[in-house]
Amino acid sequence: MDEEDFKELAPNPQVGLYTAEHVVSGIPIPKTKRIELFSPDQWEEFTEEWATSLTGSYHKIKRFAGAGDQGLDVVGFIKSGEFDDGWVNYQCKYYDHSLYPTDVWVEIGKIIYYSFEGEYPPPLKYFFTAPKQVGTTLGKMLAKPKKLKEQLMKNWEQHCEKKITDTATIVLEGDFLQYLNDFDFSIFESITLVEMIKGHATTPFHSVRFGGGLGPRPKPEIPAENTVSTDHRYVRQLLSVYAEAMGVESKPISLEILERNERYKKNFHRQRERFYHAESLRNFSRDTVPVGTYEQLQEDIYQGVVDVCEGNHISGIVCMTNTVSQAAQVAVHSSPLASVTRVTDKQGICHQLCDDERLTWIDDNE
Numbered sequence: 001m002d003e004e005d006f007k008e009l010a011p012n013p014q015v016g017l018y019t020a021e022h023v024v025s026g027i028p029i030p031k032t033k034r035i036e037l038f039s040p041d042q043w044e045e046f047t048e049e050w051a052t053s054l055t056g057s058y059h060k061i062k063r064f065a066g067a068g069d070q071g072l073d074v075v076g077f078i079k080s081g082e083f084d085d086g087w088v089n090y091q092c093k094y095y096d097h098s099l100y101p102t103d104v105w106v107e108i109g110k111i112i113y114y115s116f117e118g119e120y121p122p123p124l125k126y127f128f129t130a131p132k133q134v135g136t137t138l139g140k141m142l143a144k145p146k147k148l149k150e151q152l153m154k155n156w157e158q159h160c161e162k163k164i165t166d167t168a169t170i171v172l173e174g175d176f177l178q179y180l181n182d183f184d185f186s187i188f189e190s191i192t193l194v195e196m197i198k199g200h201a202t203t204p205f206h207s208v209r210f211g212g213g214l215g216p217r218p219k220p221e222i223p224a225e226n227t228v229s230t231d232h233r234y235v236r237q238l239l240s241v242y243a244e245a246m247g248v249e250s251k252p253i254s255l256e257i258l259e260r261n262e263r264y265k266k267n268f269h270r271q272r273e274r275f276y277h278a279e280s281l282r283n284f285s286r287d288t289v290p291v292g293t294y295e296q297l298q299e300d301i302y303q304g305v306v307d308v309c310e311g312n313h314i315s316g317i318v319c320m321t322n323t324v325s326q327a328a329q330v331a332v333h334s335s336p337l338a339s340v341t342r343v344t345d346k347q348g349i350c351h352q353l354c355d356d357e358r359l360t361w362i363d364d365n366e
Helices: 020-025 031-035 040-054 101-116 136-142 145-159 174-182 193-200 206-210 233-246 255-260 262-288 293-309 316-329 343-355
Strands: 060-063 074-077 087-092 125-129 188-190
Touching (some): 040 087, 040 193, 040 206, 101 125, 145 174, 233 316, 262 293, 262 316, 262 343, 293 343
Antiparallel strands (some): 060 074
């Protein structure tokens, strides 16, 4: 082998574009490529998650899974949870190729047959969703409902007759044939992958499905001081520990007690701000991470502070102060909200837990 057969390794022309993030996570994979790694079940989950971005259009989103689904995948119910009040079907097809007509004949057949049988009324719309999207031939048919119907009838015997149900052979004849002829084939359409990714990005599932981190949190809004209410248990608990510390025994405890001690008044406003910081994080979580994520964060904080809270303390204010201080030390690295959770939030969660009667600073005889 000659020396000229060896080539010197040249510098990568992209090297200047790399960042520390690339060293940790590698070069980002485009979302469209990441979707190609999904399993069929994950594709259905993704479609269901995407459909939640349309909740303004639907009363309820429901995913049907398993054998005997009668052609239903992800269903958007219009006015109620009943088919009779209007519904839309999203049929999930996960293949390694763009959808061919042969991939969907049986699905169209099912929706026509089961609506004929009275299992449900025809949907207002029926969309095919597929990671490789709809092929040219099928796309043209969907744009021409009359042709779609003609081709379905031509392919019925081969692709539908014995494949719609295992219990019967569905022949195109009689009343059923007339029903198919009268069926509105314009309901069949498709959704592009770009549309789905764009919509999915507005859901709480997007960050955990594709990564990329959470966006910035809005600045917490602290309600005006004149809105403080003893209807909140955490407020009553705070007032009670201040009363105990000052030797005040009158009940019920009122906000007036704060005017007797400037130090406790400042402490109260500080604890209240922490509570609303946590409330802000709770609200932020509803739009950015799956349901239950914030509740798990609360549970992590609870488990990190409960032994301190239930320990022996000389007073209620010492119990509260020690517990809140412990919360600041609790690690929350495993939470999807870790990147946006501050010390103030963790301390404020203690007051949320107090509000929910999971933590108590002083016996309130309630």
